[in-house]
Amino acid sequence: MNTISAVGVVGSGTMGRGIAESALRAGMQVVLYDSSQDALSAARKHIEGNLQRSVVKEQLTAQQASDHLASLKTAGELGAFSGCQLAIEAVPEILEVKLAVLASLAEHVAGTAIIASNTSSIPVTRLAQGVANRDRFLGVHFFNPVPRMPLVEVVRTLHSSDASVAVARDFVESGLGKTPVIIEDRPGFVVNALLIPFLLAAARMLDSGYAEAETIDTSMRLGCGHPMGPLTLADFIGLDVVCAAADAMHGETHDPALVVPNNLRRLVEAGHFGAKTGRGFLAHETSE
Incomplete structure (x- = not known):
């Protein structure tokens, strides 16, 4: 109770x-x-x-x-x-x-x-x-x-x-x-230990020119049944939050899967955090 x-x-x-x-x-x-x-x-x-x-x-x-x-x-x-x-x-x-x-x-x-x-x-x-x-x-x-x-x-x-x-x-x-x-008390606990490497992998795929953002998101939505694609999800979480979580977890584990890709790092440095700022991997309308 x-x-x-x-x-x-x-x-x-x-x-x-x-x-x-x-x-x-x-x-x-x-x-x-x-x-x-x-x-x-x-x-x-x-x-x-x-x-x-x-x-x-x-x-x-x-x-x-x-x-x-x-x-x-x-x-x-x-x-x-x-x-x-x-x-x-x-x-x-x-x-x-x-x-x-x-x-x-x-x-x-x-x-x-x-x-x-x-x-x-x-x-x-x-x-x-x-x-x-x-x-x-x-x-x-x-x-x-x-x-x-x-x-x-x-x-x-x-x-x-x-x-x-x-x-x-x-x-x-x-x-x-x-x-x-x-x-x-483990790095990333449960959810982020699985989620953050997944989001970074999508950002890395975009960074390498492997596929466009919309293609990556559509593929994971329709191919895996996810409610939203990884790049859209990262934008809604906040790219600054994703980046900070990845850096903290990498500092603990030194896992290369947790190294932040260049495109994500540049977006954060430019102040493009995702849905809350109107721009991240994708464009978003803000309520401000």
Whole structure:
């Protein structure tokens, strides 16, 4: 049975606000932290818009949407997390940034609270050095878009207690209604360990002139039954995210399959991250 009723989320970007929205829809109290008030305002507006769309689709009543939004508190100080039973870090995939956030977060939550990282590629055990009570720290890797994606990787470190893992599993399963998979701290965990080399192989095929982008994507959709092709998927994940994950995993394994191809590296350096910027391997319309 889920014992988590109050969740704190650090970072109001795509993943942070998605985690916050999922917890709100599950009837939890949520504190969403960001150092930028503009980012917090944008996150609240985004969540409110998604809730209203659910009302239009008759998935929620107007009262339910209003109640969910009322359960969201935005904060510019981590002291607001004092009443949270679970605090999730969802800041950019930069080791030094995450370590600093986690160290600060550990000073502001209750000693009984569980602290988790949503990292997709950094070893969770390495991140544990920023947390005092390491037995209460683990990874909870959500997938984008969080409210719709049913899987969460619960990653235990060498320090994580069985009790902390059980609470995290119940939070995901009973609390959010998603499917948890409990895994050890391995490079890329399960999903990215398989997915990232696949996406890089498609980028490498494009880079070599083996086939055009549309041909690669159509072939994998119609030939393998994938809902979208690998290049389109990479664009929706974010080419910056794919690149960072590949670099982190390559640093751990030195697997040549994880070397980022030139075309992908150049796109990221040019600021073409995919769907969120309007251009990646393919062109996309943005909502901005």
